[in-house]
Amino acid sequence: MTPPDGQHGVMRMYLWNLTTPWRDGALEQDIVVHEYTHGISNRLTGGPASADCLSSGEASGMGEGWSDTVANIVRIAPNDTRGLHLKVGCYASGRGIRTYPYSTNMTANPLTYGFLNRAEYKEVHQIGEVWAAMLYDAMWNLMDAHGISGDLFAHDLQSGNALFLQLLLDGMKLQPCNPTFSDARDAIVQADHVRTGGANRCALWRAFAKRGLGTLAGATGKQHTESYVVPPDCAA
Numbered sequence: 001m002t003p004p005d006g007q008h009g010v011m012r013m014y015l016w017n018l019t020t021p022w023r024d025g026a027l028e029q030d031i032v033v034h035e036y037t038h039g040i041s042n043r044l045t046g047g048p049a050s051a052d053c054l055s056s057g058e059a060s061g062m063g064e065g066w067s068d069t070v071a072n073i074v075r076i077a078p079n080d081t082r083g084l085h086l087k088v089g090c091y092a093s094g095r096g097i098r099t100y101p102y103s104t105n106m107t108a109n110p111l112t113y114g115f116l117n118r119a120e121y122k123e124v125h126q127i128g129e130v131w132a133a134m135l136y137d138a139m140w141n142l143m144d145a146h147g148i149s150g151d152l153f154a155h156d157l158q159s160g161n162a163l164f165l166q167l168l169l170d171g172m173k174l175q176p177c178n179p180t181f182s183d184a185r186d187a188i189v190q191a192d193h194v195r196t197g198g199a200n201r202c203a204l205w206r207a208f209a210k211r212g213l214g215t216l217a218g219a220t221g222k223q224h225t226e227s228y229v230v231p232p233d234c235a236a
């Protein structure tokens, strides 16, 4: 539970009964990081005085996606490559708790913007999987370009993983209250423009366009139209 900044949040951890013996979710790093990230994303989006700006359909789903994404970032090690598949909640559940592993491979993880039109993708964690799949591709584009720091606390923004985490947090501050997928994408691209002069603009756009959130993507009512188009200067 995340009240506005200045008031205590509450994080409850549970025993999971899917294995024998039961397992404690508090012992699994990605679950704790996922929950902490709700506190960060809820407070940064729309300013610290509001903790209610990831509360509508797409935005609340993206809240889950950012939480999975930061849980992914903290588990990346310098020798990892873009072939890495990551699952969430493997220890607590014994098998993982998402539909697909996070992967840059479209066969292993086929999620695209258009999945939001499907009935089963109205639930926040399902929506979040789509957003986190896009961010996983974006993260690897930056890590392939700039390498991977072994110490996120060093805050070395020359490294791809530290820079990507910073751009995510910057984007939360820049995006409007209850952003759409397009709003949040634009905020991350803007964050890169502000912080690096746009050095990663095309790397970011290619990741979003790969999963259907290209320049011509958009939603009319509840109908989401995919686009695989990148800005002209980013076309290969």
Ligand SMILES: [Zn+2]
Binding pocket: 034, 035, 038, 063, 064, 067
């Ligand atoms: Zn969550």
